[in-house]
Amino acid sequence: MARWHDLIADPTVADAILDRIVHNAHRIVLQGDSMRKQKAAPLLTGTENGEINHP
Numbered sequence: 001m002a003r004w005h006d007l008i009a010d011p012t013v014a015d016a017i018l019d020r021i022v023h024n025a026h027r028i029v030l031q032g033d034s035m036r037k038q039k040a041a042p043l044l045t046g047t048e049n050g051e052i053n054h055p
Contacts, residue, residue: 008014
C-alpha cells in the first residue's frame with residue numbers, strides 16, 4: 001500500500017480504489033518464515049517415493 005499512488009497516476013482514482021479494497025478491513029503485518037515452509041514434509045527421493053529405477 002505504500003507505493004499505491006506510484007502504480008495509479010490519478011490520485012483521486014487511486015484513493016477511491018484503495019478505499020473500496022480496504023473498507024472494513026484490518027491490516028496485519030506478518031514477519032518471519034511461512035508456517036507452510038516450517039511444516040512442509042521433507043522431500044523424498046525417487047526410490048522413497050515408490051519409483052523404480054530401470055537399468
